[in-house]
Amino acid sequence: MPETSPPIFQRLTLIGLGLIGSSVARAARENGIAAEIVASDASETVCARVAELGIADRVEPDLIRAVEGADCVMLCAPVGVLADIAAVIAPHLAQGCILTDVGSTKLSVVRDVGPVVPEGVHFVPAHPLAGTEFSGPDAGFAELFQGRYCLVVPPAGTNADAVARIVALWQRMGATVEEMEPAHHDRVLAVTSHLPHLIAFTICGTADDLADETKEEVLRFAASGFRDFTRIAASDPVMWRDIFLNNREALLEMLARFTEDAQAMAKAIRWGDAAYIEDKVLRGRKIRRSLIEIKQA
Amino acid sequence: MPETSPPIFQRLTLIGLGLIGSSVARAARENGIAAEIVASDASETVCARVAELGIADRVEPDLIRAVEGADCVMLCAPVGVLADIAAVIAPHLAQGCILTDVGSTKLSVVRDVGPVVPEGVHFVPAHPLAGTEFSGPDAGFAELFQGRYCLVVPPAGTNADAVARIVALWQRMGATVEEMEPAHHDRVLAVTSHLPHLIAFTICGTADDLADETKEEVLRFAASGFRDFTRIAASDPVMWRDIFLNNREALLEMLARFTEDAQAMAKAIRWGDAAYIEDKVLRGRKIRRSLIEIKQA
Known part of the structure; x- marks a missing residue:
């Protein structure tokens, strides 16, 4: 463990141990982020598996x-259940505790979780793009967040020290952190992630x-383009259902x-407008090249 | 050169030396497919570069x-110019010559090239999915067709020996060959390749x-899904313009x-129809798994 800094938290509780939650558990331990890692999941099967994997202290x-x-509770469940979880845990959060999340929609989290956060608890929503x-x-692994962005969207007036500790948590797991307004986050993610x-x-x-x-042939000849679209179509159904409904x-x-x-x-195809089509294809190529230039491709 | 079979053709002429044509040149030489490979391109720059690369005999x-x-002429230019090329070369094709192509749309090639093919010349349209x-x-390389499909769409009544030689050509370059009707080909490719x-x-x-x-952020945060869509958007603009117009x-x-x-x-998102959304996401996941099962992913 090359990290010699002291832990950021004494007890980090993760709620929801899917791909992201279990990756945070692994990365938090590997990077000495918390003295103790507690894991909780609504599924008995998941709890049993997390215990077997030994990726949490408790x-x-x-x-x-x-x-x-x-002193830190991170919600890693699908965004559709965060309101219910927050209502249950809110009265039991310690004074000074930081409540955070990893949800892909942020206006909904501010709307659903914000109102139940008690006085003296700091609410710092976040979203790792990983x-x-x-x-x-x-499916989780400790390196998932390395070199990835994490967007932090603290409501106005949030305790600066609490924000700094969440920023430190993600940076220590290898992410590049940026602050953003929740509404702006949701628009950017709508086009970069949710629409695709x-x-x-x-x-x-x-x-x-x-x-x-034809369907059988679609599968056989998928390499001609269709395949690239199916890769991201294999993701978790409940997670994506909730994202669509919460970034409507x-x-x-x-x-x-x-x-x-x-x-x-x-219309251009129907009427044979060759110049229009060529222009659109060129724009696609230009965007792809921009991605390569800024090393995001 | 592990291939010890005799050449399939004495003189293979390639018209259009882009990614596909130049890959055929390299693969044909590496696999001893023709005693002589002749290259022709409308662009002087491309002709000069092909000469420099030394991938054709002439x-x-x-x-x-x-x-x-x-004894074989393969059209490797964008499908929009094949009619013009065919009109110019048709009167000069040798008796017994096989005229073939690699175009991504097949009804249009049959429509544009078929009528000018002289008596005694065999027309065998094909499409390597690579x-x-x-x-x-x-950009071309000899291995481009290995393990890929090549669809051959000979018009009814085409000389069986000519078809067999085109099949042999693609098989020797490593492709799996299937015969298909042109109209069926165009529908399958419309959904597997042209629509994506x-x-x-x-x-x-x-x-x-x-x-x-937002645009700048779309590029920075592209890894969250958008990036996978841009990979195939970097393709050649003229080729794709022609494909769209010719598979309208x-x-x-x-x-x-x-x-x-x-x-x-x-509509399901607007009205909060969670079951509908979840069902669609599950279908996406199912299709992705089918691809993995048949080893196309």
Whole structure:
């Protein structure tokens, strides 16, 4: 363990031990982030598996006992259940405790969790932009956040020391941290992540609805482009259902913009507008090159 | 050179030395497919570069001289120019010559090239499902077709020996060959390749149209999903313009199906239909798993 700094927290409680939560458990231990790591999950199977894996110091299925005495509680469950979890744990959070999360939608978390946070508890929502197509406690790994962004969206007036400790937590796990307004976060993520996933899920369904013979061929000849779309379509269904429902406005706006653009392309194809099509393809190429230049591709 | 079979052709002429044509040149030589490889391209720069690379036995910018005496002529130019090329070369093709192509749309090739093919010349359209995001003669490589499919779509009544020789050519370069009807080919490719590319180009444009600050962030946070879409958006603009215009009916139908499905998803998100969304995400995951099972992912 090359990290010699003292732990940031005495007791870090993780609620939800899927891909992200179990990766935080591993990375927190590897980087000496907390003196004690407590894990809690609504699923008995997940709790048992986390105990077997030994990635937490203590597994505590009971939410209230899990958060008692913690100086940091991190919600790593799907965003659709955070309101319920927050209502249960709020009265039992210690004074000075930092409550944070890793949800992919931030206005909804501020809306659902913010109101129940007691006086003397610091609420610092965050979102690490990291993941794989796999899910569950076995899918996590300590290096998941290295070189990735983590967006921190503290409400106005949040205790600066609490924000600094959450920033330190993610930096020590290898992430680059940026602060952002929740509404802006949700728009940026709508176009960079939520819309691409919506499209990927949708095109899989479109292909699945084709007549049987064609469908079998869609799978066989997927390498010609379709395959790249299915990679991100393998993600966790409950997590994505909750993201779509909790970033409704921004996602529907981005889908509407995309649909207008796709219809304009359809019209150009129908009427043989070669210059329009070529221009759009060139823009795609330009964006791809920008990504390569800033080393995001 | 492990291949000890005799050459399939005495003189193979390649017209268009981009990614595919230059890969065929390299693979044909490496696998002893032709006693002589002649290369022709409309671009002087490309001709000069092919000569420098030494991947053809002879570079012949003049189309007519390039095809004279060839027993196989393979059109590797964008599908939009194949009609013009075919009209120029048709009267100069040798008796018994096999005329083939590598175009991504097949009804259009049958429509554009078929009528000018002289008596005694065999027309065997084909389409190797292979490519990268790069283009030009430097981007090609001999292994491009290994383990990939090549779809051969001979019109009814085509000379069986000519078909067998084109099949042998692709097999010797490492491809798995399947025969298909042109109309069926165009529908399968519309959904596996052309629609995914149309969507990828379009979403790049949608992102590019966002206000400047968000756009910069779209690039920085692309790893959250957007990036996977841009990979296939870097392809050659003229090639894709021509594909879209030459597979209009099938592509517009698949786009219409996809748009209906995306609108149904939008409605489910607007009205909070959690079960519908979860079901669609599960289908995406199922399709991805099918690809993994048949080793196409």
